[in-house]
Amino acid sequence: MNSPVEFPYESFILINRSSEISIYMQISNQLINAIQRGFLPFGIKLPGTRALSIILNVHRNTIVAAYEELFAQGWVESLPNKGTFVIGKNQEKPFQIKDFEKNNLEHYPKSTGFSFKTSNILDNPFEYSNCEYIFNDGVPDIRLTQIDHHSRIYSSILKRKAHKIGQYNQDGSEFFKKNLSQFLNLSRGLPISKNNLLITRSTEMSIYIVSEILLSEGDIVLVGKLSYFSVNMIFQKAGVKIQPISIDDEGINVEEVREACKKQKIRMLYLTPHHHYPTTVTLSAKRRLELLNLANEYGFIILEDDYDYDFHYDKSPILPLASADTNGMVIYIGSFGKSLVPGFRTGFIVAPENLMIEMRKYLGIIDRQGDVLMEHVLGEMIAEGEINRYLKKSLKIYQERRDYFVSLSEQNLGEYIDFQKPSGGLAVWMKWKIPVNLMQLSRNCAQNNLFIPKTLLYQNKNLTAMRLGFGNLNLNEMDKSIEILSENIKLLS
Known part of the structure; x- marks a missing residue:
């Protein structure tokens, strides 16, 4: 091809005049894309600014700005009295124009050029619908939340505490952890300090961290015969053996847990004692004490998920197993602000300090940045009593x-x-x-x-x-x- 004007530029430079991106940047980005994918070979001469402006139906100054952007990024060079060229060696053989399909330069690769492990265990179980x-x-119903009020707190903290929030701390907001520890002490009878808390993004994230540290392939984990599917997926991904235990009107069957312990080494028992998922039954006080005794006797971990603890109607909730644990056998996980809008929620883990040290290492890898500003908001909602009123x-x-x-x-x-x-x-x-x-x-x-x-x-x-x-x-x-x-x-x- 002798003339650069003959190249089909209009087939791959598509201008969106309603886009927020300036036209000259759209042109330069698509030219760079064409160079990177081999549609514009190294050494090829680009059309003059006047010629390309006619082809693309834009002002000449727009093309001048696009070429200047290409030059600034190092994609082209301008030779006096010769023109603008894509930087690189000239083609030794005549260049054949590749076939251009509509928008073919805008398509992202449909598949990777390398192999990788796939997991059937982590297939997304959730469905979505447009039904009314x-x-x-x-x-919870987010329509009940006082979004305006929450937003005002957020904005206020951002303005008056920016100097504190600006300092990076991978362990999260100390202010929030201090107030949350006090809140959990009063509402759940947990005699903890902020040093026993790890702030996460969700219950699932908490369980993932716990599994990474405490479970090894082949370990046996006891769960309810009907249990939370997302948690089971995390356990299966860890390579453990899940053993279901029956559930009745008083919660998990303690005698089955005892028999399982007699037959084999049990590493962990996962349960949602306040309202078992999915059957909603509450684990009786008698069985709670029996499970704590079994954990002490056989040395298995109790992973207690306080699912729905905040939502109780007819009587005061039974305190968590963690509140009666004196031997460090219970890890307590939950979510704070579940009744608030999604952006104002967070997860947490309560555990002895020696385990917390190891957990912070993992949190520093998967969620190092966290959301310190939001944690300040939640901490203030606790300190001012707003969360209790809500x-x-x-x-x-x-x-x-x-x-x-x-x-x-x-x-x-x-x-x-x-x-x-x-x-x-x-x-x-x-x-x-x-x-x-x-x-x-x-x-x-x-x-x-x-x-x-x-x-x-x-x-x-x-x-x-x-x-x-x-x-x-x-x-x-x-x-x-x-x-x-x-x-x-x-x-x-």
Whole structure:
């Protein structure tokens, strides 16, 4: 090709005049892209600024600015009386123009040029839908949160405490840890200091760190026969052997735990004693003491997840196992600010100081930056009593929703399901009295604008059950959701 003007520049330089990126930068970026991918070979002469401006239908000064950008970045050189050339050796052989498909320079590679390990264990179990009504496994309603108030606190702290927040600390905000330790002491009876706390982004992150440090391939971990799927995925990824233990109305079966310990070395027991996931039952006080004694006798770790601890309605919650642990056998994990908007939530781990030292090493690798500013906000909400006021207000609303949801379910689904009114939490565990294909029921409901994710469905030869959250639904949404569910179960029964 003798003339640089003959090159099909208009086929790969596509200008978006509504973009926030200036036109000259769009042109220079796409020219660089073409050079990097071999469409513009080293040594080729670019068109003159006037010629390229005509081809692309832009002002000549725009092309001048684009060429100046290319020169500044070292992609081209300008030779007096000769023109502008892509830096590099001239082609020894005649250059053949590659085939240009529409937008082919904008496509990112569809696959890697190297092999890597893949995991079926960590396949995303979550589903999403555009249905108007959605059941989940029991999450708060962010519409109840006082976003404006939270934002004002955030903005205020950013202004008046910037000099403190600006200092980097991979262990997070000392102010928040101090206030959170006091909060956990008062609300959960945990006699801890800030030195016993590790701040994480989520419960899953906490469990991942614990697994990396405390579990080895082949270790045996006991979990409920029905347990939280995300946690099981983390354990499986660690290469441990998961052994399920049955659950009844008092929580996990302690005698089965005892028998398992007699037969083999147990490394860890994971449980959600306050409201077991997914059945919502509370571990009895008697069994809590028995589990602590077994842990001391057989030397296994108790990983206690305080899932839904903040949401209790009928009576004061039973204190965590960690509050009665005197031998350092319990690791306590949870989330703070679950009822707040997602950006204002955080996770935490409570453990003895010697283990905390090792945990901070792992946190420094996977979340070194953290979110110190947000932790300051949460710390101030504790210090000023704002979190207690908000929890008290939201609990009243969630209790009303629980009562209405239970009443509504009894009226419309009573002949099909069996369930107990939960003492806390944001979900109801429902067992079906009749044979029903839950996946088919879910698909039928989706066609009527009600989404029931597969993670809420529990079905095998011995069990047909669902965990339905009510916390995110107002009364009108509950009416419509139960109506759709009721109508579709009648069609299948």
